[in-house]
Ligand SMILES: Nc1ncnc2c1ncn2[C@@H]1O[C@H](COP(=O)(O)OP(=O)(O)OP(=O)(O)O)[C@@H](O)[C@H]1O
């Protein structure tokens with residue numbers, strides 16, 4: 182009954198965490214019950230919504246490895262309607278911990294599907310910058326994918342490999358997996374490189390590119406140092422307005438299915 | 439006889455590849471014989487020095503998995519004194535390919551140490567955004583580490599974990615591993631967040647922070663779309679001048695040892 186969205190791109194620093202935090206918060210602000218799962222050992226998504234390192238008791242690592250339920254791991258935040266399953270650095274050893282267990286790619290899906298406690302409208306999963314076990318778990322558990330794409334040349338390089346991996350997951354473990362869209366991020370109106378990349382991506386991917394474009398906006402990068410999502414820290418900034426629009430676009434695209 | 443430098447940070451998008459490319463090119467421009475090893479499946483470092491996807495025959499994957507020598511894998515570039523061992527997307531399956539082979543962390547070190555062909559003054563290794571098998575191979579093979587650190591709040595989060603991992607490698611497989619320095623990147627004089635992060639890092643790490651600071655400079659991000667390093671594409675840009683300075687600082691710090 183929940184819409185499960187993985188936010189992923191193996192290219193680093195493209196705005197995955199910033200998208201997860203601000204989209205989750207904007208959806209929660211529209212009255213939707215949201216769970217954000219931080220599947221990155223760096224734990225930036227947990228920090229970005231104000232969950233301190235010391236408060237992270239039951240984490241994603243416990244859900245994947247020792248069958249802690251999602252309900253047990255979910256923590257409420259200072260934001261109404263938003264809960265988080267946090268990440269700790271121990272998550273970086275998950276590949277070794279799960280070793281070659283046959284169901285190691287299905288752990289997150291099992292945890293989400295077997296948990297009746299939450300009744301969430303949306304579950305967002307923030308992924309690490311890699312096509313590893315954690316990202317595969319997220320793509321197997323999700324029914325939609327958002328691919329943040331920084332408007333820079335290097336970011337284009339990995340896109341076809343990522344779309345290929347998504348296709349492989351769809352053809353094997355998760356036939357329902359759809360691409361909700363490619364989200365252009367850190368679009369800088371002052372430099373023509375952003376325009377070139379945006380035109381290039383639209384020419385190649387057409388309607389897969391979401392209408393909403395996130396501008397480069399320093400208020401978004403200042404917000405985490407205050408433990409707040411950008412859309413709360415400075416709701417009238419250009420970055421926040423864009424993420425609110427993204428929430429509307431996601432609501433429209435997922436509610437009408 | 440070569441100085442072997444790993445360029446690593448598990449945080450994504452902090453300027454690892456841009457540093458590898460521009461430092462390698464600047465050192466080569468000063469008459470040093472340089473080999474850059476692209477240990478990231480995205481292959482951005484290979485692209486950034488103009489090596490097309492189709493030209494990448496023997497890659498890092500072959501060196502790690504099937505004992506291809508470094509000499510066989512090294513390709514010359516259009517830049518004098520600079521050779522590259524390129525990366526292809528097949529590298530992303532290296533964890534699975536090497537499985538639980540006992541020496542899987544030593545493969546790159548063995549390949550570098552056993553190769554008498556190159557006689558390089560400097561070997562630079564560009565790492566992926568993760569503390570995985572590839573990064574551990576690079577940290578085991580290297581004798582120095584440069585940690586690019588983006589002047590943003592999230593980038594600070596992962597620093598202590600990374601420094602911890604480097605210490606672990608030094609205490610186990612590579613006692614000679616030293617931190618050459620933490621390099622502040624994408625420093626934006628227009629916003630105070632950069633200053634705050636820089637002050638914070640200097641207060642915590644003191645002399646570990648390199649004197650050279652790389653400014654945010656759009657010419658550096660435009661260069662890869664022309665298949666050229668920034669220091670060649672626009673040598674007088676603020677980013678290029680900073681990387682030339684970095685080369686001087688690295689020469690000074692590694693030659694006088
Ligand atoms: N639209 C934006 N404008 C300005 N800064 C941004 C924007 N989006 C993200 N940032 C900043 O850029 C950096 C990278 O963003 P973020 O950490 O969200 O990317 P990521 O893809 O999650 O990175 P990683 O690959 O390490 O997980 C962060 O410091 C963030 O605050």
Ligand SMILES: Nc1ncnc2c1ncn2[C@@H]1O[C@H](COP(=O)(O)OP(=O)(O)OP(=O)(O)O)[C@@H](O)[C@H]1O
Nearest residue numbers: 193333450451452453454455456567653654655659
């Ligand atoms: N000083 C700079 N000023 C402006 N843009 C920069 C600078 N350094 C790097 N960039 C751009 O920022 C993006 C991220 O840099 P880069 O790809 O080098 O980081 P990385 O750490 O190698 O990323 P990954 O974690 O994906 O390997 C690239 O598009 C690059 O062109």
Ligand SMILES: [Mg+2]
Nearest residue numbers: 197198221225
């Ligand atoms: Mg992130």
Ligand SMILES: [Mg+2]
Nearest residue numbers: 454455478482
């Ligand atoms: Mg890189």
